Amino acid sequence: AKDGGRNGSRFFTVDMSAESRRKLRLESALRGALERGELLLVYQPQADVVTGRIRGCEALVRWKHAELGMVSPAEFIPLAEETGLILPIGEWILRTACAQAREWELAGQPVRIAVNLSAIQFHHGDLAATVAGILAEHSLPPELLELELTEGILMTDSARGMETLGRLHDMGVQISIDDFGTGYSSLSYLKRLPIQVLKIDQSFVRDIHTDPDDRAIVTAVIALAHSMKLKVVAEGVETDEQYIFLRDHRCDMLQGYLFSRPVPAQEVWEMMAAE
Ligand code: C2E
Numbered sequence: 001a002k003d004g005g006r007n008g009s010r011f012f013t014v015d016m017s018a019e020s021r022r023k024l025r026l027e028s029a030l031r032g033a034l035e036r037g038e039l040l041l042v043y044q045p046q047a048d049v050v051t052g053r054i055r056g057c058e059a060l061v062r063w064k065h066a067e068l069g070m071v072s073p074a075e076f077i078p079l080a081e082e083t084g085l086i087l088p089i090g091e092w093i094l095r096t097a098c099a100q101a102r103e104w105e106l107a108g109q110p111v112r113i114a115v116n117l118s119a120i121q122f123h124h125g126d127l128a129a130t131v132a133g134i135l136a137e138h139s140l141p142p143e144l145l146e147l148e149l150t151e152g153i154l155m156t157d158s159a160r161g162m163e164t165l166g167r168l169h170d171m172g173v174q175i176s177i178d179d180f181g182t183g184y185s186s187l188s189y190l191k192r193l194p195i196q197v198l199k200i201d202q203s204f205v206r207d208i209h210t211d212p213d214d215r216a217i218v219t220a221v222i223a224l225a226h227s228m229k230l231k232v233v234a235e236g237v238e239t240d241e242q243y244i245f246l247r248d249h250r251c252d253m254l255q256g257y258l259f260s261r262p263v264p265a266q267e268v269w270e271m272m273a274a275e
Pocket residue numbers: 044059060061072073074077093115116117118178179202235236237238255256257258262
């Protein structure tokens with residue numbers, strides 16, 4: 001806090017500029033990251049609650065910089081959004097994930113890959129055409145691609161956004177709602193939009209066995225989703241207690257460290273092969 005004290009303000013200023021310096025540094029490094037091949041995808045399996053088998057996985061981007069080390073997507077994705085770099089980076093992510101899904105399909109293990117979409121990607125240009133192009137490029141059946149959108153994206157009921165969603169759905173691409181419950185209070189979009197999967201945010205899963213409010217929310221969200229014929233994925237599942245609660249309440253899929261961390265494609269392949 002800026003309490004007016006001389007030292008307080010000085011520290012405040014020094015802090016801010018250290019932060020801005022890092023931001024500038026990251027921004028200039030991010031510009032060349034794609035070309036230098038510093039980005040990679042890891043995949044986190046989503047397990048069927050009943051059988052424990054892998055039903056899908058989420059692609060998560062990683063940035064490995066020579067001097068900066070591993071930079072978290074929580075830090076560089078917002079920066080990529082501010083600078084517009086999210087467009088080429090997002091397209092690379094889509095392409096790489098689709099190539100991977102096709103590789104697994106050809107090898108006899110078709111598994112759906114979920115890709116996170118930023119709002120900027122969703123609203124820029126002709127996303128449905130971009131996705132169609134990438135699917136065709138890799139001969140990937142559209143059912144093997146899932147796009148994770150946040151409530152914020154789904155709430156903007158622009159005619160164009162609705163059209164984009166409709167076209168993706170008509171193509172056969174799956175749409176899921178990421179971080180469900182953290183964004184908006186209105187649920188009306190659930191009945192208007194072509195969505196197949198709802199992902200319960202990890203903040204509701206974390207305290208499931210100690211917090212009755214979180215238990216109530218998770219139970220209600222699963223019931224709501226099922227009554228609308230949506231599948232439910234619980235995120236951030238780390239403990240047996242969470243797993244048992246989610247299984248007993250008929251959640252469909254689990255994603256979290258309990259089952260697997262996000263790992264290189266090869267490790268997902270080995271897990272699938274061992275099933
Ligand atoms: P998200 O989409 O909600 O992704 C889930 C995050 O939870 C991931 O963090 C994942 O590693 C982490 N996680 C998974 N299981 C557990 C668990 O059991 N416990 C805990 N505590 N965490 C778990 P990550 O990979 O650092 O990504 C952070 C955020 O960055 C993502 O949140 C997403 O918003 C964004 N992001 C990541 N990859 C991409 C991408 O390819 N494109 C876009 N647009 N955003 C991405």
